[in-house]
Amino acid sequence: MKIATAKDILLIKETHNLNLFEIALQYEVSNSDLDQGVIVDTMARQWQIMKQAITLGLDPDNQHLHGKILGREAIKLKTSFESGKSICGETTSKAIMYALSTMEVNMAMGQIVAAPTAGASGVLPGTLKALQETYHLEDSKIIEALFVAGLVGMIIAKQASISGAKGGCQAEIGSAASMAAAATVYVLDGTMEQSFDAAAIAINNMMGLICDPVAGLVEVPCHKRNALGAANALLCAEMVLAGLPSMIPFDEVVQAMKQVGDLLPACHRETATGGIAISKTAKAIEARIMNDE
Template identity: 50%
Template sequence: MINEKISLKTWIDEATVRQVPLHTYLLERSSEELELSADAVLEQMAAMLQVMEESVAFGLTGVPSHSGLTGGAAKKLQAARQEAGYKNILGGVVNDAVAYAMAVGECNAAMGRIVAAPTAGASGVLPGVLLALKKHYALEPQQMAEALVVAGNIGLVIANRASLSGAMGGCQAECGSGAAMAAGAAVDVLGGTPEQVGHAVAMVFKNMLGLVCDPVAGLVEVPCIKRNGGAAAQALLAAELALAGITSFIPADEAIDAMKAVGDRLPCTLKETAEGGLAQTTTALAWAKAYFDADSKK
């Protein structure tokens, strides 16, 4: 049926019956859908991963945004770890994932080149998680490419059943979706079962349900960049829980459907209009007025 929703459960069940990792099943499916060889699909994923790595490297230089509102946070977090006596509360993997995620957000705010994963506003979550795992678990290029296939297909399910747009569903649809994609990919690339991938996706949305989209002055900077870092941490939390055998009572497809239902009920003021949330705080309004006043005089 044309209007039939894509089901992550269906793919998970099929991979389970075939006794193959989810990335194996999804790579075959993607190859057929795109009418490309599996190698060609992986080459496309590798090209995207290269851009992600370059985006992180650029963001870690401390580049400021064009507005001057943000920049340097990712570099500062990485530098802090080198200081004597620094308390690394998050630990190496999460600390790196957060720093990398913010670095991509800062690259985006500085008009650098990124991969929308799934959107520009949530572009740092998936790279942050995958590149941190690459560093700490010595992942091979093919494993990284396969992980991106899993992430992309999870995003496809979310886009079909709900939305990836902050203007449609709030930031739960952007950073939340990015975190779900990252969590599922992380579980798969670390050897988790297809079923565990689904539990990780579901747990992300359970933890991020209702997240509003409230960019200060309408710019994808505050709170977006640090929110990418927070979403990366949520993704790794969900992956950790799933890999430990912890399950979600609510299945992934139903969690995605719930996200859509919540997004449909969010008022427009909380969906990328800068008319609610943090964008309407005293500090945010004062900065926005000064910024636009200065811009009008140029």
């Protein structure tokens, strides 16, 4: 099975009457020597790792969960949420909290799942775990959604990039938000077209976002951008499910993202030589880290 675009997938749907999960699974089978059971079990293990990272990041006893700049911020959000101070509502507040939690495990060199990258690893699990709790979804449904997210990410990787070093942060957090938006629509029983619309809007919302990591570390601004990615995914899914379509097709949005990424100067593509990475405070943080080492 050959898939390079959303258009290819929509054609398969018309000719074979398959949903996004089924197409993703068949794609994996046709491009590997593994059977469906093994492939699904492998994805199930990825979901377990995602959940474990969320739990670990929110464990108040894990005081060692620090990067070189940040640490223990998700637990502060959890405390605020549990005290009834949430502004965003339960699902979105949990999604951003879980996204931050996952990223803190990543910053501490713990085990996470790149989705699609380590620097964007909080968006998808944060979104799906929050949805699972709100809508009482079985793990099996979430695992299907992970296949859907992977399918969207694969198209982006083929047509553009998922690398901040190549396409800026739009290629990492933007892609992760796109994947999570499509997965959200899927678990809430939207159509295939709606999944791609949500994915398109999510990228549109982050088009042109640069990659400017302070001290070259995946902490600032990456950590909080994962929270933004999760919130973006949910709002895009909500708009689409309410009947607000993307005016630009997903494939064209991905092409636009590639064009924008190609135009970004090197200083805005993960080199820590532009954006906030060269601000006065950022350079002071970098100097402190260098001295500590």
